[in-house]
Amino acid sequence: MDFSTLIQILDSTLRMATPLLLACLAGLFSERSGIFDIGLEAKMLISAFFSAAVAYETGSVWLGLLAGIGSSLVFAAIHGVASITFRGNQLISGVALNFLAAGMTVLIAQNWFQQGGRTPSLMGGARFEPLTLPFADSLAAVPIFGPLYAELLSGHSILVYVALLAVPASWWVLFRTRFGLRLRAVGENPAAVDTAGVSVVALRYSAVAIAGLLCGIAGAYMSTGLGAGFVKDMTAGRGYIALAALIFAKWRPWYALSACLLFGLLQALALRTDVVARIFPFEMPVQLLDSLPYILTVVILAGFVGKAIPPRAGGTPYVKER
């Protein structure tokens, strides 16, 4: 494999990893606060639709992004009401939201655009354009570093950089702020937070809202950055891969970055069967490549590669004990 193919693959990896990373960090905040979220998929999907639809109607991708985030927050709020206020089963709530998003997006898309559950293709200002990083053109000629900078790092839409910056930001919030301390505590032992005079409900709602925000960005990126419009079921299980990456990352932001880059690489490779054929000495079925993230996660869960210990209070609604 030559250098330029490598750059292409890595470039594609970065783009594929972006929605995974945002969704993974979303899950990280939610689960660190003790709320399981298998509805990441739902929030990404609903946001993908609304950001594309609004971007198309208004011609502004930024309004689209806002709409996407808004719709994702609504879904997050439903999850919050079900699992925090009414102490329902968080898994069931997530399953329900996944259905709701899968159905609603197509239903509304068909009603608005009559194109078989998709939005019209986005053009111009309705899409996120690639950004050229400073000096990218002048540095491109420098060997090795030049192409790495100009072709791999530069030339992505702004949301890619937002996702990358979200990693240190998440780390800082979780481990360097009062909010982060309380958030981590509420996922471990909500009673400790409650008796310390801090509201468990408010903390968990904020975590769920952050998850909504991040998933909203992830969904918007899918339809207005990575793609050019909404297509039925376009998230295609990325919410679950993000969940897998979260376990892989052991609920830590920096590990999340590496896990998502790894899974992004697998997705990028699956798109380049020609490269795959050259890398592997045997015939690598593309289906195996597709399912590698899932297989790797199972291996991690099995504890053969270090133990993944989830937040202790995860999945259980907080009820004051009698």
Added chain:
Amino acid sequence: MDVMPKWADVVLVPLISLLLAFAISALVILGIGKDPVEAVKLMVTGAFGSTYGWGYTLFYATNFIFTGLAFAVASHASLFNIGSEGQATLGGLGVALVCLALPWPHWALALPAAMIGGALFGAAWAFLPAWLQAKRGSHIVITTIMFNFIGAAVLNYMLVNVLRPEGSQDPASANFPPGTNLPTLHEILGVFGIPFSKAAPVNVSFLIALLACVLVWLLIWRTRFGFELRAFGKSESAAVYAGISPARIIIVAMLISGGLSGLMAINNVMGEAERLVLNSVEGAGFIGIAVALMGRNHPVGVALAALLFGFLYQGGAELALWMSIPRELIVVIQGLVILFTGALDNMVRMPIEKLFLAMRRSAKAGE
């Protein structure tokens, strides 16, 4: 002390939840500019107005009974088996392999063999998540989700690379030999001279699904294993105290659950398509979750809820046909039903409990 009488818990609460879900569904229909009353009429006539409609309704219900029972059995052991979809997918593979293995002379021979094949493959697909939960403490929800995706990839690989007949572009197996074709309800009822739609795919699997309800009921509430399974589901620490092995319960419960999911394939793969295609399960595995939730994990409840979802599916297809409402409306309704009966259960339960409490207080005060 129980606040509510049992009937309120078992009937009233799910019923109100269901009504709420339907009310919002009606709003959704209004929202896309259609008339909900007309839609309901169309759905009811489409699903129950003819033996053709019934035939489809019961066909869908058969799938949902199997996956609903699968989820219910695991639920009684406090295991959230979200992997029914993958287990049913693999069940389809098992059924297909059995059907294609021999030139079966008669369905009565092929069916038991296919049942074993489907159940074995489904159970096998549940085994690894179960084993990992039992022995390594890996969260079964996550592992079964992962196995759904891996299962889809396995099926894809098998259809594209192994089962696809030569020369075919379609990722599907060859048609099953005629000796494996199951008698439809039309043929069965015809024996008794009762007319029934010939075109509807409902077949003998429906009766097997009903039989499965009875057997699951016996298993859960009448056998030692069922007792131990429920005990484990309620309290693992108590089960260990009593000498009930958690690993055994987890693994056997998941094998039964996976086996029931796999059994579904005798209906959709063997009974209807008569060949194996991609995504033949079509989400029935997930609907099983809704069905079991609605049915409160009881076989009778599961059968009724499966009928309800069969109605939604068949009625929804009619909507798509005659009112140009996309089939995805059913997916929305399904999501709402799961949301209200499953996740927002307490939203309905808490006010009702308060109501009963107030009634009891006033009754006491009146004495």
Added chain:
Amino acid sequence: MKDLADNSGQPSGAMPDAPPAIELRGISKAFGPVQANKDISLSVAKGAIHGIIGENGAGKSTLMSILYGFYKADAGEILINGAPTDIPDSQAAIAAGIGMVFQHFKLVENFSVLENVVLGAEDGALLRTTMSKARKHLTEIAEEYEMNVDPDALIEEIGVGMQQRVEILKSLYRHADILILDEPTGVLTPAEADHLFRILRGLKDEGKTIILITHKLREIMEVTDTVSVMRRGEMTATVKTAETSPEELAELMVGRKVLLRVDKKPAQPGETILKVSDLRVVDDDNVERLKGVSLQVRAGEILGIAGVAGNGQSELLNVLGGITRATGSVQVNGQEIDLTGKHSDGRSRRERGISHVPEDRQRAGLIMDFSAWENIVFGYQWDPACNNGMLMDNDGIRRETAGKMERFDVRPPDCYLAAKSFSGGNQQKIVLAREIERNPDLLLVGQPTRGVDIGAIEFIHQRIIELRDAGKAILLVSVELDEIMGLSDRIAVMFDGRIMGERLPGETDERELGLLMAGVTSGEGAA
């Protein structure tokens, strides 16, 4: 309300006409159909140590949780230092200068001591400044009250005594003037408890007001100035400790005269039923929990195991009951018991004539959601007597259950009622009915009367003694020294996974046992 005192203690160094630190007026609280607190009024003088005593479920913890804003009262008024104070949540309680140490600590296990102390009382939105200030402040408080802790130690790595200190420090860090402690000595050795009481007296000298919730009469007599008695959600009396006696308090708690002693004939021990040699258990964290335990129990005798919770008694019971694997040797009726292999489970033990009343009936002994009849067969569901071929003989089991419930006076005698709907005492009777009526050769009993009302305690003790008199071997584990002293024919004391010594109840006293429980041997060898 029976009032034997003028409601105020004799605080040291407080002004005689200062308003009480805490005054509760007409507090009521219901949980669903259960009335946990009924019209409770209470007044605690500033600088006093006030005890609240009552049986399990009397409503003590609920009342204090209301004072701490953990629950909201349905009716009533709270006055702090004379000023009416609304306490809707714990934040408000903390602001009013109230701190609480719960029975089950509210600590984040994988946080450090410092992080736990700071949680909820941070100085600003960023941790950096908070932490360095907090470290200094915490060290100061710890020195002032002689409660040394390592601020960087993780909670999961320190012992329960130390965790309790962290809880107290948490309150002091928040400038609490009123400190509530809920059953603080349950997890402590007598020596640690003494240390705690010294700390409490020190706090009192600093002018802090302390409320001590307990069911142990001895502690009330030892440290409190005044004491209130609760029964069935009501406050039945408030008295000065110096003017009352344990007998009077017990009577106020139960509402009638109580025999604090158990009546029993001398034991007639027969041959050895249980022989344990060099039993060792290593837990999942690689900590050795049993360090070579050897003991024997003969037919017709009760061997009582005394000790502070967490010194290996639970592991001993669990090994004998087939729940935990172990090395060493256990013989029952002269036959070796499988400790590691296929037959080291609860079922095999039951088949060998060992019955087990577990320490925690809600987590182990019963399935709380199961009906009484299902619980009566629980653990014996494999017995052919309970089955008709493939299926369970549910009708037969229900008939059996009715008889057992009657013989053990379980109320209400409704075999369809879920276990969680019975009171603690009746739940325990269901477990005892199941295990005793199997007529075992060996009965393992853990904490038989924990959370059980006094009326049921007498009944349960009688049944255990009857089984002994029927010639069965009984191994009794209890953290209640009174119970051990009253029931046992021999007493073995456990400390740190070892038997520290054996004593005969007539030839020892609480002081000597207390020393053994703290790991201090008095020169003489084991009996």
